[in-house]
Amino acid sequence: MFPYDGEPYGWMLTFDHFDNKPSSVAGPNAMSDEILARLKAGEGKEFRLLDDDNNLMAEGRYLGPDDETEFGPLDDYGLPNWGCTMIQYRNKEGMFETI
Template sequence: MSTYAWTIDTDHLAAEGIDPMTGDATGTTGPSTAPDNLLDALRAGAGHHFTLYDDDAIPYYSGRAIYAPDQEGTEDFRVGPLRDYGAPNAGCTLISWTGHPEWDSEY
């Protein structure tokens, strides 16, 4: 079981009318082992805001992530959405956290 969960709130390429190969990712959640209580909290609007960028600094996805309290600030916390979805799905290389630049990470 994972100690975090994330959701994609905006697929920037789809929103701009660029035809992404995978369709509109808005509403995608993960990881597959995310606990129901954390997914429920995301559905209720909780979570820290992030944006996933490619290596040209183009924003691909924005969303929110929530973690078990003892996980905040860990590597899983900082790179989870990038490692789980942004990198393998779209080649994203950077996650930036709104209000928490110390959490920004490259992968």
């Protein structure tokens, strides 16, 4: 997702379903220490990464604007590492929906 000159954002995986273990993988590389600390403290919108067979590969949190950067976890990590094709965010009703 480079170059990006907009509002700062970041994401962090909290659980890796592929390896069935907690995760702390985070991105993008240019993410500020402040955003990383906030994600580690539990802030951010919940998301899920799924492959093209709808297998849940990972869960995490995103902190940033409601724009194209919401695809960051998918583009930066989910697609290249697991072949994920979908990212879903928890909505106000508590349900996950694909963006």
